[in-house]
Amino acid sequence: MLKSLGRIWSSSGKFRIGFTILVILVILGLIHPLVGSIVGGGADPLAVGAYDPWEIPNLDHWLGTDRYGRDLLVMTLTGLEISLEVAAIAGLLSTLIGVVIAFVAGYKGGTVDGILNTTTDMFLVVPSFPLLLTLSAYVRKVSLVDVSLMLALFSWPFAARTIRAHVLSLRNRPYVELARVTNLTDLEIIFQELIPNLLPYIGVGFANAALGAIFALVGLEVIGLGPGNIIDLGLMINWAISWGVMSLGAWPMFVAPIVILSLLFIATNLINIGLEEIYNPRLRGTAGA
Numbered sequence: 001m002l003k004s005l006g007r008i009w010s011s012s013g014k015f016r017i018g019f020t021i022l023v024i025l026v027i028l029g030l031i032h033p034l035v036g037s038i039v040g041g042g043a044d045p046l047a048v049g050a051y052d053p054w055e056i057p058n059l060d061h062w063l064g065t066d067r068y069g070r071d072l073l074v075m076t077l078t079g080l081e082i083s084l085e086v087a088a089i090a091g092l093l094s095t096l097i098g099v100v101i102a103f104v105a106g107y108k109g110g111t112v113d114g115i116l117n118t119t120t121d122m123f124l125v126v127p128s129f130p131l132l133l134t135l136s137a138y139v140r141k142v143s144l145v146d147v148s149l150m151l152a153l154f155s156w157p158f159a160a161r162t163i164r165a166h167v168l169s170l171r172n173r174p175y176v177e178l179a180r181v182t183n184l185t186d187l188e189i190i191f192q193e194l195i196p197n198l199l200p201y202i203g204v205g206f207a208n209a210a211l212g213a214i215f216a217l218v219g220l221e222v223i224g225l226g227p228g229n230i231i232d233l234g235l236m237i238n239w240a241i242s243w244g245v246m247s248l249g250a251w252p253m254f255v256a257p258i259v260i261l262s263l264l265f266i267a268t269n270l271i272n273i274g275l276e277e278i279y280n281p282r283l284r285g286t287a288g289a
Helices: 002-011 014-030 030-042 073-106 108-125 129-140 144-172 174-181 186-222 235-245 253-278 281-287
Strands: none
Touching: 014 030, 014 073, 014 186, 014 253, 030 073, 073 144, 073 235, 073 253, 108 144, 129 144, 129 186, 144 186, 174 186, 174 235, 186 235, 235 253, 235 281
């Protein structure tokens, strides 16, 4: 695994840039309690009335404060951490579901493949966002885990469809046939022969699912249907729009979450493009990688 990651790192500049940006964002999300303790000096910088409202960016508050006197830098990093939590939970769950369905369908084939492939197609054509809106509107006290589960429920088909196609192409390779001849079980063949060759595609599926979960949560929060008791990037944008922060000169409250979301989008896409250039020979030939 480490050898494969090292090969990817040395082979693609796009992957290196995207992975570096993503690691920096994850670190920023993880250290938000430390930043909060430094800014607050022992007090909670997100408490109502902690500071004067609508302070402009200064040495004490790098992004200023909101209408309730809360530090916007700490708020942004807290929102980043919450969004990454949702991405991790929803991404892992949806990728796990997609991988299981893809390997069962692609490796077994026949009737099993037909049933699972039809189920995947049904989920692909279902308009997921309106259903998320409905669930969020009628489920009271939506928690972070509830939102993650709802997002995972509708984001697994893409990974399942992509990985299934690769399983179909690999299941008749000579080394898989050799594994069958040596009496390896189906699970042993899947875990020892197929999964190691499909890790990059599984990673791409996870990245897409995680990014989709972040933006879906932002969409729900912007229209006021997310877990309102938790500060995330979408809720910050919702407040910024509701309070008219641009006209008040408090532009960091709107710009900061937009910049973070843009960096997440850029990082994920650079990672995906880098992996495609390495593992897709046709793309590598046209891209000159």
